Amino acid sequence: MCWRIFKYISHLFHTRHRHGHGIHSPYLFEFVNGVLFNSLGTEVPGAILKEHLKLRAAYAFVRRSSVSLKYGFLLYRISRWFQAQMIIELGTGMGISTLYLSSGSPETPLHSIEGDGERAHMASQLMNKCCPGQVSIHCGDMDEKLEDVRHLIPPRYMAFVDGNHHYAPTVAYVRKLVERAGDECVIVMDDIYWSRGMHRAWKEVCSWPEVRVSIDLFHMGILLLRKDLHKQKIKIKF
Numbered sequence: 001m002c003w004r005i006f007k008y009i010s011h012l013f014h015t016r017h018r019h020g021h022g023i024h025s026p027y028l029f030e031f032v033n034g035v036l037f038n039s040l041g042t043e044v045p046g047a048i049l050k051e052h053l054k055l056r057a058a059y060a061f062v063r064r065s066s067v068s069l070k071y072g073f074l075l076y077r078i079s080r081w082f083q084a085q086m087i088i089e090l091g092t093g094m095g096i097s098t099l100y101l102s103s104g105s106p107e108t109p110l111h112s113i114e115g116d117g118e119r120a121h122m123a124s125q126l127m128n129k130c131c132p133g134q135v136s137i138h139c140g141d142m143d144e145k146l147e148d149v150r151h152l153i154p155p156r157y158m159a160f161v162d163g164n165h166h167y168a169p170t171v172a173y174v175r176k177l178v179e180r181a182g183d184e185c186v187i188v189m190d191d192i193y194w195s196r197g198m199h200r201a202w203k204e205v206c207s208w209p210e211v212r213v214s215i216d217l218f219h220m221g222i223l224l225l226r227k228d229l230h231k232q233k234i235k236i237k238f
């Protein structure tokens, strides 16, 4: 806990680039201004927001482990901006982040993996109730299920990594995703300061040559794999 607080204070001191200041790449400038901080320009559908608030009030798991409204909205904006050929999510939980990801780009097939049978079932029910997109929830161990769906992952995908928060599995999952990447992909990692292990995993994946830009928002990290971008590590107070 002390380590996290220390890291948070250090993050605040090392952040620059709010609203794109000091970012020279037009692509990145557009991403920071038009996607990260454009909370007014892209409004999340009211039905999704209503469902999130209802489940937050009813379930401690959602309050504790699901994305917050702010980060759910961010997932929605990234998904809407990127328009991937496929979205892959590791760690469905009860389906809150899945809803945001899918409603940002309802035409995009989304595959989500969850190990807990009850949560996977509730997530499926939630998708049937209010998700506009095509979502497949794969219930089972992450290693096995990722292996099953890996061959389906197209070159232009968006991934959200939010399950099994330990160093070795996180690095292994992101490696598998990166191996499928074409010219442009986006990988979002949740809880990059959740533990020393998760932070080590984040730093390691940021150092890979395929990862051109890493954006550290403290609670989430975004990896942009786009071949024409220069290697850059950015910290932003979000």
Ligand SMILES: C[S@@+](CC[C@H](N)C(=O)[O-])C[C@H]1O[C@@H](n2cnc3c(N)ncnc32)[C@H](O)[C@@H]1O
Pocket: 065, 066, 067, 090, 091, 092, 093, 094, 095, 096, 097, 098, 113, 114, 115, 116, 119, 140, 141, 142, 143, 162, 163, 164, 165
């Ligand atoms: C933080 S929760 C996901 C929350 C969800 N992304 C959201 O924001 O609504 C992480 C989920 O990953 C699942 N998980 C953790 N380790 C796993 C593993 N080895 N295999 C499959 N699922 C796993 C847990 O059951 C849990 O529901």
